[in-house]
Amino acid sequence: MKLVVLILAAMMINHSADNVHQFTFTAIDGKQVNLSEFKGKKLLLVNTASECGFTKQYAGLQELSEKYADKVVVIGFPANNFGGQEPGSNVEIQGFCEKNFGVTFLLAEKSSVKGDDISPLFKYLTTTENVDFAGDIKWNFEKFLIDEKGNLIHRFRSKTEPLSDELISKL
Template sequence: MSIYDYEVTLADGTKYKLDKYRGQPMVIVNTATKCGFAPQFEALEKIYQEYREQGLIVLGFPSNQFKQELGNSKDAAEACRTTYGVEFPMHEIHDVNGADALPLFKFLVNERPGAVGKAIKWNFTKFLVDRDGNVVERYAPKTVPDKMKPDIEKVL
């Protein structure tokens, strides 16, 4: 399977396949609105605004696996928009590890294992996907989005 075969669901319940973004670089990130890294939402939105006309899409996938997310997907998406000004697409809350992990995240971690294995260690693990659908980089939660810019510019 390629990344374009995966179906995901927006916070409002709308389902779509990632094929919608074929030919566009993507930053895919697991998020949590109550996480200490939540200020990264602003930096991710800044990157989205800076590079979106060149085709970049940022996709946020909230998870409560680390017990730092609001009770439902709509509330989480609304908090992102009102608190951090997020305009990039936010999706349904879903696990990112284990048997119930969103299949997209199983794919991502298989393509780009972390330093100590495949598991997502914390919120705000970020993946960079190139225009051809290849997962080219994985960034640790503590990596601030600005540090991703050189890699993003390479895939644009």
């Protein structure tokens, strides 16, 4: 089964996507989500972790998702790529986010954002032709802002707070 998943992932990586609206992912509740569902709105895609120094950014992401719901859809992608800081199961992650930060924005199932098993979406985001936004994710809570047509328009590193003027000005 893992081999089939790897082959399909490799096929998607080799497929030349025009924008993020061509990608799907599995939500934390197991449902398939096609990013084309969000055409016409900006997306803020964030790799998250429950045991990171930046975990408190969940609160800012939740506030941003509520305050700017007419402009942007926030989607968190839990990942255990950095220091084992997302060790929980999907159920544990979802419970933690709801209990501690009141998270209601969309969460993906736990996936990889770096390395040999990187998800096709994050492979696409980190290999963009725009050199200002390309390159490996360095840590948890990096943020990718996507425009209404599915194009990457800005990348924010971990230290950029969700409600910072820098990020809000791009919405």
